[in-house]
Amino acid sequence: MTERTPAGVTAPPVRLSNLSAGFADRGVLRQVNLDGPPGRVLAIVGPSGCGKSTVLRCINRLHELDEGAFVSGDVSVGALPVYSSTTDVIALRRRVGMVFQRPTPFVTASVFDNVAAGVRAHRRFIAASELEGLVEDALQRAGLWREVVDRLFGTAMALSGGQQQRLCIARALAVQPDVLLLDEPTASLDPMGTQRIEELLYDLRDTVTVIMVTHNMQQAARISDVTAFLLNGRIVESAPTRQLFTTPSDARTEAYITGRFG
Ligand SMILES: Nc1ncnc2c1ncn2[C@@H]1O[C@H](COP(=O)(O)OP(=O)(O)O)[C@@H](O)[C@H]1O
Numbered sequence: 712m713t714e715r716t717p718a719g720v721t722a723p724p725v726r727l728s729n730l731s732a733g734f735a736d737r738g739v740l741r742q743v744n745l746d747g748p749p750g751r752v753l754a755i756v757g758p759s760g761c762g763k764s765t766v767l768r769c770i771n772r773l774h775e776l777d778e779g780a781f782v783s784g785d786v787s788v789g790a791l792p793v794y795s796s797t798t799d800v801i802a803l804r805r806r807v808g809m810v811f812q813r814p815t816p817f818v819t820a821s822v823f824d825n826v827a828a829g830v831r832a833h834r835r836f837i838a839a840s841e842l843e844g845l846v847e848d849a850l851q852r853a854g855l856w857r858e859v860v861d862r863l864f865g866t867a868m869a870l871s872g873g874q875q876q877r878l879c880i881a882r883a884l885a886v887q888p889d890v891l892l893l894d895e896p897t898a899s900l901d902p903m904g905t906q907r908i909e910e911l912l913y914d915l916r917d918t919v920t921v922i923m924v925t926h927n928m929q930q931a932a933r934i935s936d937v938t939a940f941l942l943n944g945r946i947v948e949s950a951p952t953r954q955l956f957t958t959p960s961d962a963r964t965e966a967y968i969t970g971r972f973g
């Protein structure tokens with residue numbers, strides 16, 4: 712990546728180098744090289760089953776928790792070597808937050824407790840006033856504060872699907888991660904809920920490196936700065952989004968973005 716980091720950006724770069732991964736005798740990712748540049752939104756697109764979720768799950772080391780999983784190659788988050796034997800995996804997962812396809816609020820917890828959960832897990836003796844500040848800040852950054860300020864102690868399940876997904880983003884942001892991974896975060900939402908999330912991801916990119924998997928080509932075109940096209944576990948092409956969508960360098964990319972397969 713030759714681009715300069717924009718001024719004021721505190722998010723770190725994420726780099727995947729020769730990353731291969733799979734299950735038992737089945738390869739899923741093959742020699743993936745990919746950069747999540749600081750201050751940018753990286754979108755990963757590709758047909759179902761090509762390995763998009765596996766890429767995300769290798770960045771925060773969730774992949775290795777599955778039976779038979781293997782990983783080789785390197786991933787770095789800023790200066791942190793993700794697969795070094797000395798890397799604290801719990802600390803890594805605090806730096807690399809993740810949001811899934813369907814909202815996953817804790818069903819018995821209040822709005823406040825949902826956002827506070829991760830903070831409490833990491834910092835058992837945090838002062839109440841500091842915790843309240845972190846929760847408010849996370850809800851503000853997730854664009855949800857004004858909608859929930861008068862029902863912080865009500866159940867999270869009373870929120871709409873789109874609000875629940877922004878709550879999950881707030882929960883991820885509350886521990887002040889460096890990277891936010893999102894796996895098809897708007898797949899279950901209506902257009903309005905989708906739009907709110909797209910806007911907020913765009914605004915978050917100065918402070919967290921945003922890496923988003925999406926099925927939706929228009930979404931990738933709207934909000935990402937860089938798009939990577941993954942096919943059968945290989946990166947076919949990774950380029951500035953406008954370039955990838957207007958003048959792709961590989962015929963397979965062109966076939967995919969014009970809807971001829973996948
Ligand atoms: N736990 C698992 N065990 C075996 N194969 C798996 C497992 N999870 C995913 N796979 C396979 O790995 C491939 C890539 O999956 P995934 O990364 O989820 O693709 P995508 O997110 O692009 O749809 C798929 O063929 C899928 O069936």
Ligand SMILES: [Mg+2]
Nearest residue numbers: 763764765894
């Ligand atoms: Mg997936």
